[in-house]
Every structure is written in C-alpha cells, then in structure tokens.
Amino acid sequence: MSLKITQTFNFMKKTTFFHSLDPRTKGLIILLYGTLVMVVGDLLSLLMVTMFAISIMILSGLGTKLIEGIQSLWLIYLLIFIINSYMQSLNLAFILILRFFNFMMVFAVFFQTTMPEDLSQSLIQIHIPYNMAFTLSLAFRFIPTMAQETENIIEAQKSRGHQFNKGGLFQQARNFFPLLIPLIIGSIRRAFHVAEALETRGFGVLKKPTFYRKLQMKRKDWLVLSCLTLIVVIVIVLEILQKQNQISIPWKYNLSI
Amino acid sequence: MISTSTILNPIECQDFSFIYKTSKQLALNKINIIIEPKKFYLLAGPTGSGKTSLIRAINGLIPHFYHGRFFGYVKIKGIDSIDSSPAQLSKHVGTVFQNPENQLFSMSVERELTFALENLGYSRQHISAQINKAIKLTKIENLLNRSPYELSGGEQQRVAIASILALNPEIIVLDEPLSSLDPLTASDIMHLLVQLQQDEGKTIIISEHRLEYVLNAVDEIIVINEGKLQSKEPTFTLLKQDVLYRLGIDIPVLLHWFYSHQDTDNNEKENKKEEQQKISAIPITQTEQLEYLRKYCQNQLKLLNDQVIEKQNQFLINELPSKIEERGQNIRKNSFSRTEPILSIENLSFSYEGSIKKSDKGFFLTDIIKKLKDKKKKKNSLKSFNNINSIDLPVLQNNSTQFFTGEIVGIVGKNGAGKSTFVRCITNLLSNFSGNIYLDGKNTKYLEIHQITQKIGLIFQNPDHQLFSNTVEAELQFSLKNLPLSTAEREKRIDETLKLLEIDQFKNMSPFSLSGGQKKKIALASILCRNPDIIIFDEPTIGQDAKEKQKLQDIIIDACSKDKTIIVISHDLEFLIQIATRIIVFDQGQIIADDHPNFIFQDHYLLKKCHLKPPAFSSLYAQLRQEFPQLPSNILSIEQLERFFKSCR
Numbered sequence: 001m002s003l004k005i006t007q008t009f010n011f012m013k014k015t016t017f018f019h020s021l022d023p024r025t026k027g028l029i030i031l032l033y034g035t036l037v038m039v040v041g042d043l044l045s046l047l048m049v050t051m052f053a054i055s056i057m058i059l060s061g062l063g064t065k066l067i068e069g070i071q072s073l074w075l076i077y078l079l080i081f082i083i084n085s086y087m088q089s090l091n092l093a094f095i096l097i098l099r100f101f102n103f104m105m106v107f108a109v110f111f112q113t114t115m116p117e118d119l120s121q122s123l124i125q126i127h128i129p130y131n132m133a134f135t136l137s138l139a140f141r142f143i144p145t146m147a148q149e150t151e152n153i154i155e156a157q158k159s160r161g162h163q164f165n166k167g168g169l170f171q172q173a174r175n176f177f178p179l180l181i182p183l184i185i186g187s188i189r190r191a192f193h194v195a196e197a198l199e200t201r202g203f204g205v206l207k208k209p210t211f212y213r214k215l216q217m218k219r220k221d222w223l224v225l226s227c228l229t230l231i232v233v234i235v236i237v238l239e240i241l242q243k244q245n246q247i248s249i250p251w252k253y254n255l256s257i
Numbered sequence: 258m259i260s261t262s263t264i265l266n267p268i269e270c271q272d273f274s275f276i277y278k279t280s281k282q283l284a285l286n287k288i289n290i291i292i293e294p295k296k297f298y299l300l301a302g303p304t305g306s307g308k309t310s311l312i313r314a315i316n317g318l319i320p321h322f323y324h325g326r327f328f329g330y331v332k333i334k335g336i337d338s339i340d341s342s343p344a345q346l347s348k349h350v351g352t353v354f355q356n357p358e359n360q361l362f363s364m365s366v367e368r369e370l371t372f373a374l375e376n377l378g379y380s381r382q383h384i385s386a387q388i389n390k391a392i393k394l395t396k397i398e399n400l401l402n403r404s405p406y407e408l409s410g411g412e413q414q415r416v417a418i419a420s421i422l423a424l425n426p427e428i429i430v431l432d433e434p435l436s437s438l439d440p441l442t443a444s445d446i447m448h449l450l451v452q453l454q455q456d457e458g459k460t461i462i463i464s465e466h467r468l469e470y471v472l473n474a475v476d477e478i479i480v481i482n483e484g485k486l487q488s489k490e491p492t493f494t495l496l497k498q499d500v501l502y503r504l505g506i507d508i509p510v511l512l513h514w515f516y517s518h519q520d521t522d523n524n525e526k527e528n529k530k531e532e533q534q535k536i537s538a539i540p541i542t543q544t545e546q547l548e549y550l551r552k553y554c555q556n557q558l559k560l561l562n563d564q565v566i567e568k569q570n571q572f573l574i575n576e577l578p579s580k581i582e583e584r585g586q587n588i589r590k591n592s593f594s595r596t597e598p599i600l601s602i603e604n605l606s607f608s609y610e611g612s613i614k615k616s617d618k619g620f621f622l623t624d625i626i627k628k629l630k631d632k633k634k635k636k637n638s639l640k641s642f643n644n645i646n647s648i649d650l651p652v653l654q655n656n657s658t659q660f661f662t663g664e665i666v667g668i669v670g671k672n673g674a675g676k677s678t679f680v681r682c683i684t685n686l687l688s689n690f691s692g693n694i695y696l697d698g699k700n701t702k703y704l705e706i707h708q709i710t711q712k713i714g715l716i717f718q719n720p721d722h723q724l725f726s727n728t729v730e731a732e733l734q735f736s737l738k739n740l741p742l743s744t745a746e747r748e749k750r751i752d753e754t755l756k757l758l759e760i761d762q763f764k765n766m767s768p769f770s771l772s773g774g775q776k777k778k779i780a781l782a783s784i785l786c787r788n789p790d791i792i793i794f795d796e797p798t799i800g801q802d803a804k805e806k807q808k809l810q811d812i813i814i815d816a817c818s819k820d821k822t823i824i825v826i827s828h829d830l831e832f833l834i835q836i837a838t839r840i841i842v843f844d845q846g847q848i849i850a851d852d853h854p855n856f857i858f859q860d861h862y863l864l865k866k867c868h869l870k871p872p873a874f875s876s877l878y879a880q881l882r883q884e885f886p887q888l889p890s891n892i893l894s895i896e897q898l899e900r901f902f903k904s905c906r
C-alpha cells in the first residue's frame with residue numbers, strides 16, 4: 001500500500017497536457033480547484049465537479065496510477081466516514097470524503113506532472129532560498145532509488161530466513177528493525193556521497209544560480225487559469241445567490257437528507 | 258621529459274599528510290607527488306590504503322568537506338587547496354565518484370549537464386556551448402531526454418563524465434568508476450577516457466581494483482599503501498618491479514602466472530640481485546609474452562612424446578577446473594554421479610507486467626481504464642514501440658534447467674538479461690512466475706520463503722543491505738534464529754563459520770566499523786552459518802582484491818566438497834574459469850547456452866552477447882597453436898596449459 005502512494009505522488013515521465021503547463025500555473029490550479037471544492041456545499045454538485053475533473057484527467061492521459069494510489073487510502077476514507085456520520089450526518093460524511101478525494105487528486109496531478117526541478121526552479125523564481133528549494137527536488141529525485149533500496153534490503157533479510165509478518169502486532173513492529181536500520185544507515189551514507197558530489201559541482205557558490213531553461217508562462221497557462229477562475233467565480237456567485245434564496249438550483253434539496 | 262619549471266604542473270603535493278578528525282591515524286603520510294600534464298595515471302593500492310583520501314585531497318574535499326589535521330601543501334594548477342573551495346577547484350578538477358547514482362541529482366540528463374554551470378552563474382550562451390561540446394565528446398545525444406536514474410550503469414557513468422566535462426576541467430579524477438560495470442562497458446568507458454586524454458589533453462587519474470581494465474591505457478602507475486607513496490613509475494617499468502605483486506593487487510591472471518612461475522623456476526637462486534633480475538624478466542608486452550610462452554612450450558614439448566599429445570587431444574572434455582583438480586577426487590566423484598537433481602526448473606517464465614495484473618484484481622475502475630489504455634496501446638503500438646518494449650517484454654521466457662549436488666555453476670549474461678530475476682524466482686523472492694521449480698523434489702509453489710531459504714542461501718552484492726546488529730555475533734544469531742537448533746549448536750556454528758572465513762577476531766565488534774571487504778565476509782558468513790544446500794552468489798568479486806578473490810575461491814571449493822551446490826552470477830571470466838564446472842548463458846530472458854566453461858568461453862559470439870571479453874590468454878594461445886598444432890584446442894588459461902603438460906608426463 002505504502003509504495004503505491006509514493007508512486008502516486010511521484011513524478012511520472014509522460015507527455016500530457018498537464019505536463020506542459022508551468023508549475024506556477026499548476027500551483028494556482030490547486031488553489032483555485034481547492035476553493036471550488038470547498039465552496040460547493042452539496043453532495044450532488046460536488047459529485048458533478050468530481051466527475052468533471054476525473055474525465056478531464058482521463059482525457060489528458062493521466063488516470064490509472066492516480067486513482068490506484070488514491071483508492072489505496074481507503075482506510076482514511078473509512079475513518080472520515082465513520083467519525084462524521086456518527087458525529088454529524090451521513091450527507092456531510094459523504095461530502096467530506098469527496099472533498100478529501102478531490103484534494104488528493106489535485107495534489108497527485110501536481111506532483112505527477114511536475115518535474116521536481118521545475119518545481120524547485122519555480123520556487124526559486126518566486127524568491128524562496130535556493131538551498132531549501134533544491135532540497136525539495138533532491139528528495140523527490142531519490143524516492144525511486146530509496147524504493148529500490150528498500151526492496152533490496154527486504155530481499156536480503158528474507159534470504160537470511162527473516163519473516164517480516166510473523167508474530168503478534170508488537171513483534172511485527174519489531175520485525176521491521178532489520179529493514180529500518182540498514183535503510184537509515186544507507187541513507188546517511190548516501191547523503192554524504194551526494195553532499196560530496198554537490199561540493200565538487202559548485203553547489204552553493206551563488207545564492208541564486210542562472211537558469212539554462214527559464215520557466216515562462218505560455219498562452220495556454222493563462223487560458224487554463226482564466227477558464228478556471230471564471231468557473232470558480234460563477235460557482236461562488238451561484239452559491240451566494242442560492243443562499244439568499246434568490247435563485248433555486250433544481251437538483252438541490254431534492255436529494256439532501 | 259617536460260621541465261617542471263616552465264609549465265605549471267596540474268597537481269603538486271609536498272610533504273602532504275592528513276589525519277581525519279574522527280581518527281588518530283595518518284590517512285596519508287608525507288606524500289610527495291608531481292602530476293604532469295596530459296598524462297593518464299592509475300592510482301593503485303589495496304583497500305583502505307588511502308586512494309580515496311588522495312582523490313579527496315585533489316578535488317578539495319579534504320580539507321574543506323572532510324576536516325582534520327593537514328600538513329604540507331597540495332597545489333592544483335598552482336592554487337593551494339587550503340585557500341580554495343571544492344567549488345572553485347571544480348573548474349580545474351572534475352571528479353567522478355564510485356557510485357554514479359549518487360552524483361546524478363537531476364531528473365533529466367540535460368539538467369545534469371547544466372547543473373554545475375548554473376551554480377557557477379555562467380550565461381546561457383556559455384552553458385549551451387559547453388554542454389554541447391560535452392555531449393559530443395561523450396556521445397550521449399540519445400540519452401538527453403531520459404532520467405539519469407533509469408539509465409544503465411554504463412550510461413550513468415557516461416553522463417557523470419559528461420557532467421564534469423561541461424565545466425571543462427583540465428584534470429579528471431575518477432574513484433573506482435568501473436567497479437559496477439561489465440567488462441565490455443568498462444572498456445568502452447576506458448576508451449572514452451583515453452580519447453579525452455589524447456584528443457582533449459586532459460590529465461586523468463583513475464583508481465581501480467582490476468588492473469586488467471586499465472593497464473593498456475595508463476602511462477604511469479602511482480602505488481600507495483598504508484597512506485604512504487610506494488612508487489610512481491611508468492607502467493612498464495613498474496610491472497617489472499616487485500611492488501604490485503607483493504601488495505595483493507588484482508593483477509591480470511597471466512601476469513601473475515609469469516610472476517609466480519619465475520619464482521618456481523629459479524628456486525635455487527636466493528641471491529638478492531638475482532631476485533631483482535628475475536622480476537625484470539617478466540614479459541609485459543604481447544610480443545614478449547608470446548616469445549616467453551613459445552620457449553615454455555618448446556621446452557615442455559621436447560620432454561614429451563608426440564604420441565602422448567595426440568592422445569591428450571581429448572583433454573578437458575571431462576576435465577574439471579584447475580582449482581578443483583587440486584583438491585582431489587571427492588568432488589570429481591560427486592559431479593559425475595548425476596542421479597537426482599537437487600534443483601530442477603521447468604518452463605520458468607516471468608514478467609513484471611504479469612505481476613501487476615494479478616494484484617490489480619478486484620477494482621473495476623482501474624480495470625476499465627486499463628482496458629481503454631490497452632486498446633489505445635494497440636493502436637499506437639508502432640509509434641511507441643520503444644516504450645512498450647521495455648515494459649511488456651517478459652523478463653524470463655520458458656527456461657528449464659537442472660542443478661546437481663557438487664556442481665559449481667556460473668551464470669553469465671549482460672546486465673538486464675534476466676540473471677538476477679532468475680535467481681530471485683528460484684528463491685521465491687519473486688513469486689508470480691509461471692512454470693515449476695522443484696527443490697529436492699518439492700514444488701516451491703507450496704513452500705514458504707523461509708522454508709526455501711533454509712535450503713537455498715542467496716548472497717547479495719551489497720553487504721550494507723543486510724547488516725544491522727551491534728556485533729558480528731548478533732548478526733549471525735539473527736540468521737540462525739529461525740532454525741531449529743540448540744543454543745550450543747548455534748554457538749558452534751557461529752564459531753565455525755567465523756573461523757572458516759578468518760574473521761573470528763571481529764566476533765564482538767560492530768559490523769559497521771569494518772571495511773568493505775570485511776563486511777562482505779560477514780554477509781557471506783550470515784548465509785553460510787545457516788548451512789544451506791545451495792549457495793547462490795550475486796557478483797561476489799566486485800571490488801575485491803586478489804587475496805580476497807583467492808579466499809573466496811577456496812571457500813566455494815570447500816563448500817562444494819561438502820556436497821553443496823554453488824551458483825555464481827558473475828562477469829569475472831577469469832574467476833569462473835578457475836572454479837566453474839558448468840556455465841549457463843542468459844540473453845534476453847532466455848538460457849541460450851549451458852555447457853562446460855571451455856566450450857562457452859571459446860565461443861566469441863556468445864561472449865560478446867554477455868558483454869564479456871575473451872580471456873587475454875586466448876589470443877596468445879591462438880598464435881601458439883599455429884606454431885604447435887599438436888596442442889589441444891580448448892585450453893583457456895595458462896593454468897590449464899600447465900596442467901595439460903603435467904598430465905602428459
């Protein structure tokens with residue numbers, strides 16, 4: 001389960017529409033879409049928004065991995081559902097689950113389609129310190145390497161007769177020490193090697209490096225942003241009007257319990 | 258040759274000593290070296306001799322990253338390394354580290370190349386010109402849009418070299434860059450380095466264990482041991498001296514034979530002067546070696562009757578490797594009493610795609626999307642041919658073979674041919690294979706992994722992936738904990754294993770305080786103490802020096818004489834020639850050959866497929882046979898030739 005999630009939130013090399021957008025655009029999409037999801041207050045509208053988003057993703061060629069990873073969080077959904085349906089209402093529980101799902105989705109799209117370096121570069125361009133921004137992209141870069149290493153360690157310990165899922169809950173937790181210790185020590189060693197290599201490649205000489213490829217907002221970035229902003233504004237206006245009972249949306253209240 | 262006063266030498270060390278902050282011993286002790294421009298140097302020495310420290314001193318990591326006490330001075334292009342930072346020095350010195358994976362930090366190759374230039378604040382025009390030059394030199398045009406982490410080891414090393422060439426440094430230092438590469442890829446990288454030296458006038462310093470890869474290319478050899486400079490001489494001069502042979506450095510097998518052979522020849526002469534002469538008679542160049550062997554053969558053949566030789570033409574067909582022959586008949590008997598295989602593999606196939614499908618069951622949305630995608634894929638199958646190729650091709654295809662008690666089987670094939678997957682399927686670490694594997698007559702599908710690993714011990718390349726205890730003893734206890742043994746028996750096993758590997762003095766030490774070679778031995782002990790019937794080694798010789806390799810051979814042969822089955826995955830042809838009774842060749846997921854080493858390793862077509870190079874001896878031997886047609890055709894190593902003459906007497 002855990003590995004699938006890392007896949008979902010890790011960069012995927014592909015050429016989709018979302019990949020070609022500027023990271024800053026995608027950051028704003030998260031903000032706008034997040035607002036949209038929070039503003040829409042009833043189940044059916046939210047469901048429609050969600051379906052709309054999913055269909056856009058599938059059309060643009062993202063999909064399988066995304067949904068696979070998000071569904072592997074079912075435990076969290078269940079938790080949200082139980083707590084909220086108990087404390088509040090069934091309706092709210094469903095709404096919260098859908099909101100959570102939507103947030104996961106939009107973040108997953110962001111991380112899957114944004115090259116970590118583009119992310120850090122855009123952070124640097126909006127004046128976040130180079131060190132911090134680079135650390136972020138470095139962390140993403142080594143996710144696949146670490147996943148590979150984890151697998152190797154598991155295999156090595158298994159071939160020494162170690163059984164990871166033997167014994168009670170407490171014992172099972174202890175069984176992970178033979179995995180964790182080599183992994184941690186290996187990571188520290190790797191960190192040293194990476195630091196050495198960084199030193200010899202001039203890292204940190206300048207506060208702000210030059211960029212060979214500068215990130216630039218293109219026409220489609222502006223187009224996407226203005227479309228989405230328009231939708232969000234319309235939805236907000238509709239919500240307000242509807243709250244003041246100035247208009248009625250046909251499907252609302254028919255279904256809400 | 259070049260007077261030192263007129264031209265600024267790339268590197269000058271004077272009375273340079275260094276003590277790491279964390280240790281009390283001198284890591285480097287009074288080093289005096291002058292590195293001349295445009296030359297190719299080899300830095301040789303046993304593990305822990307100070308090679309890496311010297312490289313760190315050259316690129317400025319000592320004293321700026323690794324702190325400690327610093328004596329004397331190191332000057333890089335006239336700049337004192339104390340006054341400069343590694344970043345500033347990077348314009349003059351480019352460093353390639355042992356593990357390319359850790360020095361590639363980007364998600365695309367192009368960014369990797371621009372990284373250093375961007376950091377130093379160059380303009381875009383300059384960056385563009387520089388990286389284009391680096392790309393051309395290293396011929397990585399086709400890799401530009403890929404991610405460094407998905408490249409093969411050789412490609413990664415090429416990108417690493419390109420990324421330092423982008424800064425156009427005059428000096429390139431490489432710290433064991435070939436250790437994880439197969440022989441053919443290693444020689445490609447060496448070829449590239451020679452080209453950089455000759456065409457671009459770079460000064461290159463390389464440290465490497467296996468001298469075989471580098472001897473042809475380097476101009477001079479720097480030998481260090483225990484932090485001290487032992488000698489610095491032109492290659493040919495040094496090979497005629499005693500130093501390299503004494504230090505247990507991994508010298509080409511042939512040279513080693515010439516060296517030891519002279520020892521036995523002139524046993525009576527004990528005069529020191531004669532000793533020196535004797536060493537200087539070691540044939541180095543190919544013509545010298547051929548001349549030497551010609552004389553050797555003439556002498557031997559004079560003693561022998563031609564008729565005997567005719568008879569001996571069938572020599573080696575039922576022959577065992579030289580190493581085993583010495584150990585007597587016990588093994589010989591075993592390996593020919595082939596009654597029941599201990600491990601039998603039938604129609605083994607495996608693909609990663611298949612394993613994903615299985616785990617996907619039960620979720621309809623994913624399935625629907627996948628089906629839609631599959632349809633799309635079929636439509637675009639021609640377009641995205643490359644993509645599909647790497648994902649959908651089965652890693653293993655319909656392989657059947659059998660292993661018998663007392664065999665030592667070598668598995669060869671280039672990286673990605675399916676060797677590791679094959680071994681992982683045998684031990685059930687990968688369980689979604691199709692086909693059947695019978696271990697001692699039982700189908701492994703119905704066994705748990707821990708039951709299988711009681712009989713099959715798999716020893717991985719990297720000991721760091723398994724060591725985690727406080728002491729070596731605890732490490733072995735961990736390996737034994739699931740076996741039905743009494744406490745006394747465990748103690749006994751641990752002591753026995755440690756003694757066998759000659760590491761009993763480390764019993765109460767932390768495995769993390771040991772050197773790489775010693776860690777490797779402990780990883781080996783952690784499997785050996787479980788006393789499995791089948792022992793599988795994954796690339797056991799990587800990074801090992803001559804002595805360690807020798808020891809490993811002894812251990813393998815010893816285990817074999819105790820009725821074990823040994824399987825060795827390796828690129829080390831010379832190592833396999835000495836011990837293997839059988840070789841299995843993998844190519845594109847299939848076993849394409851399975852035979853006696855002397856047949857496999859003579860087939861140049863097969864060797865090329867496995868990214869191996871024919872043994873150095875074989876080209877010499879081919880020439881010898883033109884002169885002495887009575888010699889048998891299928892001899893692979895000088896030891897075999899020696900043994901052949903012996904058997905004729």
